[in-house]
Amino acid sequence: GAGVSQSPSNKVTEKGKDVELRCDPISGHTALYWYRQRLGQGLEFLIYFQGNSAPDKSGLPSDRFSAERTGESVSTLTIQRTQQEDSAVYLCASSLTLIAGVGGRGNIQYFGAGTRLSVL
Amino acid sequence: ILNVEQSPQSLHVQEGDSTNFTCSFPSSNFYALHWYRWETAKSPEALFVMTLNGDEKKKGRISATLNTKEGYSYLYIKGSQPEDSATYLCAFSQASKIIFGSGTRLSIQP
Numbered sequence: 001g002a003g004v005s006q007s008p009s010n011k012v013t014e015k016g017k018d019v020e021l022r023c024d025p026i027s028g029h030t031a032l033y034w035y036r037q038r039l040g041q042g043l044e045f046l047i048y049f050q051g052n053s054a055p056d057k058s059g060l061p062s063d064r065f066s067a068e069r070t071g072e073s074v075s076t077l078t079i080q081r082t083q084q085e086d087s088a089v090y091l092c093a094s095s096l097t098l099i100a101g102v103g104g105r106g107n108i109q110y111f112g113a114g115t116r117l118s119v120l
Numbered sequence: 121i122l123n124v125e126q127s128p129q130s131l132h133v134q135e136g137d138s139t140n141f142t143c144s145f146p147s148s149n150f151y152a153l154h155w156y157r158w159e160t161a162k163s164p165e166a167l168f169v170m171t172l173n174g175d176e177k178k179k180g181r182i183s184a185t186l187n188t189k190e191g192y193s194y195l196y197i198k199g200s201q202p203e204d205s206a207t208y209l210c211a212f213s214q215a216s217k218i219i220f221g222s223g224t225r226l227s228i229q230p
Contacts, residue, residue: 003163004163033218035220041222042209042220042221042222042223043164043209043211043220043223044220045217045218045219045220048218056217091163091164093164107169108154108166108169109154109166110163110166111156111163111164111165112163113162113163114163
C-alpha cells in the first residue's frame with residue numbers, strides 16, 4: 001500500500017516568505033508526527049496529532065510555526081516569515097495509534113521522504 | 121530536560137566484523153524505545169520497538185537489547201555488510217514526548 005507522502009520534496013524560498021509543507025499519512029493511521037533535522041544536528045520532534053488534535057505544541061520552535069490536520073488525513077506545517085535558521089529537512093511520520101500513549105507503545109512510525117527546505 | 125544519547129557518533133567497521141552501539145535514555149516514566157535505520161536519501165525505517173525491561177529483539181543479523189532500569193539499549197550487528205551502512209537512530213517515548221538521539225553513523229568498509 002501507499003506509504004507516507006510529503007510534498008514538495010524540495011523547497012527553496014526567500015527569507016521572509018511563508019511556506020507550507022504537506023504530509024499525507026498512511027490511510028487509517030490516526031497519529032501523525034512532524035520532525036525536522038537541521039544540518040549536522042539530530043532529529044528534532046516538533047508536534048504530533050492524534051486525529052486532528054495536537055495536545056502539545058511546545059515542540060514548535062517559534063510562533064511562526066503552525067500545523068493543522070484535517071480529520072485523520074492530510075497535515076500541513078506552515079512556517080511564516082521564514083528565516084535562514086528554518087533551513088532543514090522536515091520529516092513527517094504516521095502510526096496506527098499514538099506511540100507515546102497507552103495502548104500504542106508497540107506501534108511503529110512510518111516516515112515520509114521529507115521536504116528539504118532552503119531559506120536564502 | 122529529557123536527553124537521549126547515542127554512542128559512538130560514528131563508526132567504521134570492516135566488512136564481516138560484528139559491531140554494537142549504545143543508546144542511553146532517562147530511566148523514569150518509560151514507555152517505549154525505538155531503533156531506526158536511516159540510509160542516505162531514504163526515509164528512516166523502523167527496526168525494533170521495545171517496551172519491556174529485558175526485551176531482546178532480532179531481525180536477521182541485527183539484534184537489540186533493552187534495560188529500562190538503568191536506561192540503556194544496545195544494537196548489535198553481526199557480520200557487517202556494506203548494505204548496513206546507515207545512521208542508526210534510537211528514540212525514547214515518554215507520555216506525550218518522543219525524543220531522538222543524534223544517531224550513530226555506521227560505515228562498512230569492504
